[in-house]
Amino acid sequence: MFNLLLMINWYDKLVASLPNGKLFSWRAVFDAIPSILEKLPTTLILTLGGSIFGLVLALLFAIVKLNRVKILYPIQAFFVSFLRGTPILVQLMLTYYGIPLLLKALNQKMGTDFNINAIPASVFAITAFAFNEAAYTSETIRAAIQSVNSGEIEAAKSLGMTTAQVYRRVIIPNAAVVATPTLVNTLIGLTKGTSLAFNAGIVEMFAQAQILGGSDYRYFERFISVAIIYWGVSIIIEQVGRLIEKKMEIASPDHIVKDQAVEGGVR
Helix, strand or coil: CHHHHHHHHHHHHHHHCCCECCCCEHHHHHHCHHHHHCCHHHHHHHHHHHHHHHHHHHHHHHHHHHHCCCCHHHHHHHHHHHHHHCCHHHHHHHHHHHHHHHHHHHHHHHCCCCCHHHCCHHHHHHHHHHHHHHHHHHHHHHHHHHCCCHHHHHHHHHCCCCHHHHHHHHHHHHHHHHHHHHHHHHHHHHHHHHHHHHHHCCCCHHHHHHHHHHHHCCHHHHHHHHHHHHHHHHHHHHHHHHHHHHHHCCCCCHHHHHHHHHHHHHC
């Protein structure tokens, strides 16, 4: 606790030493960062919720498309086409206003008692982000699944594995190696896309920057503050993604590497 207080005092002294001009103020830029960081958990919840739910949907969409599942395939194609062809802000508004209308209709027709006002706005936002994420990520996952060596799949089937076991033990682990770099980039994009959640009444980092800007009309400085934070979060996600990629790399056995080196030398 004492160390935390020292860090706060150190930062306050740093901010106080920065120039505070009338046209542009560096002090206003760095003074806003702690307040904006208070809303970082909200942004991360939206990002993680949308990415996890979206990844599950994307995998289902990809499997349905690859296997041309009857009835489900046309529905999947319609959803993906709609989600990829409309702005995410429009999808957010459709979710924000559409889900309450659907619940009201269910209450009237089915006699249910859903409390619409008790549903947090973050649920609507996560739903919209997840479906939008799934529409784009499903193509990445489909391509990754198709890149898996068919020989490995046939070998797994010859061992008596069911289709579910083949996906769980062979296809998904191999496809994950191929899809991870693209999925990390998509996650960074989703993190930045959560700034639209303020349209649904959610006070995340971007909304907090707007509120601070409205208090003293230093909008430009506050937006620089939030840009720095988004940039820092994106760099962290990128570095974590690289670590995951390294962990998932399949190293060639030493004898294979030596044999390839010998063959290369002979040639």
